[in-house]
Amino acid sequence: MIVVESLHTYYGNIHAVKGVSFEVKKGEITALVGANGAGKSTSIKTICGLLHPRQGRILLNGEPIQKLEADRIVRLGVGYVPEGRHVFPVLTVDENLDMGAYHRSDKAQIATDRERMYETFPRLRDRRKQLAGSLSGGEQQMLAIARALMSKPQLLLMDEPSLGLAPIVVRQVFEIISELNKGGLTILLTEQNARSALKIAHRGIVMETGKIRFADTAKNLRENPVVQQAYLGVG
Amino acid sequence: MNNTSIFIQTVIGGVGIGSLYALIALGYSMVYRSMGLVNFAHGSIYMVGTYFGIMWYAGLVMGLHVPYPIAFVIGVLLNGAFGVLLERILRPLAKLDLMFMLLGTIGLGYVLDNLFVIIFGAEGFAVRSPLPSMPLVILGVRIQPQMLLVIGVSAILMVALQLFLARTKTGKAMRASAMDRDIASAMGVRVNRMNALTLAIGSGLAAAAGILAAPIVYVNPAMGAAVGLKGFAAAILGGLGSIPGAIAGGLIFGVLEAISAGYISSAYTRGIAFIVVVVVLMVKPSGIVGEITVEKV
Numbered sequence: 070m071i072v073v074e075s076l077h078t079y080y081g082n083i084h085a086v087k088g089v090s091f092e093v094k095k096g097e098i099t100a101l102v103g104a105n106g107a108g109k110s111t112s113i114k115t116i117c118g119l120l121h122p123r124q125g126r127i128l129l130n131g132e133p134i135q136k137l138e139a140d141r142i143v144r145l146g147v148g149y150v151p152e153g154r155h156v157f158p159v160l161t162v163d164e165n166l167d168m169g170a171y172h173r174s175d176k177a178q179i180a181t182d183r184e185r186m187y188e189t190f191p192r193l194r195d196r197r198k199q200l201a202g203s204l205s206g207g208e209q210q211m212l213a214i215a216r217a218l219m220s221k222p223q224l225l226l227m228d229e230p231s232l233g234l235a236p237i238v239v240r241q242v243f244e245i246i247s248e249l250n251k252g253g254l255t256i257l258l259t260e261q262n263a264r265s266a267l268k269i270a271h272r273g274i275v276m277e278t279g280k281i282r283f284a285d286t287a288k289n290l291r292e293n294p295v296v297q298q299a300y301l302g303v304g
Numbered sequence: 305m306n307n308t309s310i311f312i313q314t315v316i317g318g319v320g321i322g323s324l325y326a327l328i329a330l331g332y333s334m335v336y337r338s339m340g341l342v343n344f345a346h347g348s349i350y351m352v353g354t355y356f357g358i359m360w361y362a363g364l365v366m367g368l369h370v371p372y373p374i375a376f377v378i379g380v381l382l383n384g385a386f387g388v389l390l391e392r393i394l395r396p397l398a399k400l401d402l403m404f405m406l407l408g409t410i411g412l413g414y415v416l417d418n419l420f421v422i423i424f425g426a427e428g429f430a431v432r433s434p435l436p437s438m439p440l441v442i443l444g445v446r447i448q449p450q451m452l453l454v455i456g457v458s459a460i461l462m463v464a465l466q467l468f469l470a471r472t473k474t475g476k477a478m479r480a481s482a483m484d485r486d487i488a489s490a491m492g493v494r495v496n497r498m499n500a501l502t503l504a505i506g507s508g509l510a511a512a513a514g515i516l517a518a519p520i521v522y523v524n525p526a527m528g529a530a531v532g533l534k535g536f537a538a539a540i541l542g543g544l545g546s547i548p549g550a551i552a553g554g555l556i557f558g559v560l561e562a563i564s565a566g567y568i569s570s571a572y573t574r575g576i577a578f579i580v581v582v583v584v585l586m587v588k589p590s591g592i593v594g595e596i597t598v599e600k601v
């Protein structure tokens with residue numbers, strides 16, 4: 070589905086992603102894990118077009134997309150759930166979902182999809198006329214996910230979906246991610262919570278200071294003693 | 305004529321002038337909100353918009369005298385188109401420090417002012433009102449018909465703007481991209497286009513203000529300086545970036561100015577209103593309305 074080839078991304082002089090290559094296979098969940106500042110968010114933002122690499126390529130179904138702007142990439146079927154949720158605070162829940170469907174013009178289908186989101190996330194339905202900024206952190210996370218789904222993505226990028234949420238909400242979020250994947254959605258997610266992420270993922274990539282340290286099936290990573298010790302809090 | 309009617313008359317005059325300041329203030333606030341840019345060329349853009357409309361009405365183009373409403377629409381549309389061009393010019397400035405924005409936009413204002421001196425001459429001219437000049441007398445209160453037109457048209461424009469921003473898909477996308485540029489673009493919004501639209505609307509409103517004001521002021525290429533400054537003060541007074549704030553700030557500023565001119569001295573008009581702005585901001589730096597931010601992380 071998506072192939073990343075020796076990607077280098079900078080913030081001015083800061084070299085944040087240093088030659089990263091990996092693949093996200095169709096129908097799978099791939100987890101990008103690593104400590105603070107490893108370059109996970111930078112990689113995700115480079116894929117969705119908010120940042121542009123200085124070197125390297127990103128192929129979506131074989132087509133290079135690394136030069137395209139974010140508003141083009143979402144039209145190609147790449148949805149983005151940002152780190153820290155970033156719902157539009159002074160738009161209502163309904164309006165946030167409509168923004169997710171901004172590039173679509175099938176009005177009737179959008180309305181149907183919105184109702185479907187409310188079935189998946191019933192807590193949002195009760196708050197549909199409320200400003201998104203007044204929701205709890207967990208509700209905002211659900212909204213950020215639902216908003217991205219409204220764009221009808223084939224690939225969903227999720228940056229730290231469990232960040233700052235209560236443990237019970239974290240569990241819910243990971244369940245939803247699994248469900249979405251079972252429904253056929255390909256997912257690339259980043260997590261500091263490597264343990265939970267590698268439980269639901271098919272494959273994992275471990276990043277360290279801008280480079281890939283390990284890339285393997287999630288199962289192998291879970292059993293890798295180095296990963297266990299450094300990232301899973303075992304040993 | 306008793307004291308009450310004089311007071312009411314003064315306030316109505318203030319609301320009229322204040323509506324014009326509000327239209328100008330909206331331009332500052334909308335552009336600030338969406339681009340993070342303080343556009344000090346806005347006063348000059350107001351002047352340009354006035355000419356874009358009035359030149360058709362006052363016989364400046366091949367001696368034509370098109371009806372006022374048509375000249376009004378042409379002026380607003382031309383200045384709106386000019387706003388789209390401005391977005392291209394101002395885009396690089398929006399990424400820079402305040403100091404560069406200041407220099408860049410003030411410089412742009414000078415260029416426009418001087419360009420219009422070259423084209424139309426420094427000499428100004430008076431414009432006759434399309435309405436009768438006899439004041440209406442209602443319950444002893446005398447009102448200029450042009451002032452009623454100013455208030456009515458400004459009110460319609462402000463309501464229309466609110467409806468556009470609140471109800472339409474494009475209006476919502478404009479608000480979303482002002483809230484979070486990156487996320488809006490990740491939703492498929494072409495943020496530069498939204499900025500262009502914002503500048504088009506701001507410039508169109510400035511043209512509307514200028515064409516409405518033309519029969520009560522003196523049209524000349526330097527006319528934007530004072531009004532631009534007052535519109536900016538009004539935007540700050542209401543809370544820069546806030547749309548209701550710009551409207552409230554404009555009206556308050558206009559009424560203050562009218563009252564101080566009517567009751568104290570017109571020589572101090574400008575000073576008194578500005579002093580009030582400074583005092584208000586010392587008490588409440590975010591302006592009267594301030595930014596409505598509902599944030600919870």
Ligand SMILES: Nc1ncnc2c1ncn2[C@@H]1O[C@H](COP(=O)(O)OP(=O)(O)OP(=O)(O)O)[C@@H](O)[C@H]1O
Pocket residue numbers: 080083085103104105106107108109110111112152261
């Ligand atoms: N806007 C920015 N400007 C400059 N440097 C940045 C910026 N954003 C990130 N960086 C730097 O780039 C590197 C990678 O950051 P990134 O946000 O991608 O890490 P991350 O793996 O997502 O970390 P976290 O787990 O904290 O979210 C860090 O060294 C960070 O300081």
Ligand SMILES: [Mg+2]
Pocket residue numbers: 109110111152228229
């Ligand atoms: Mg991150």
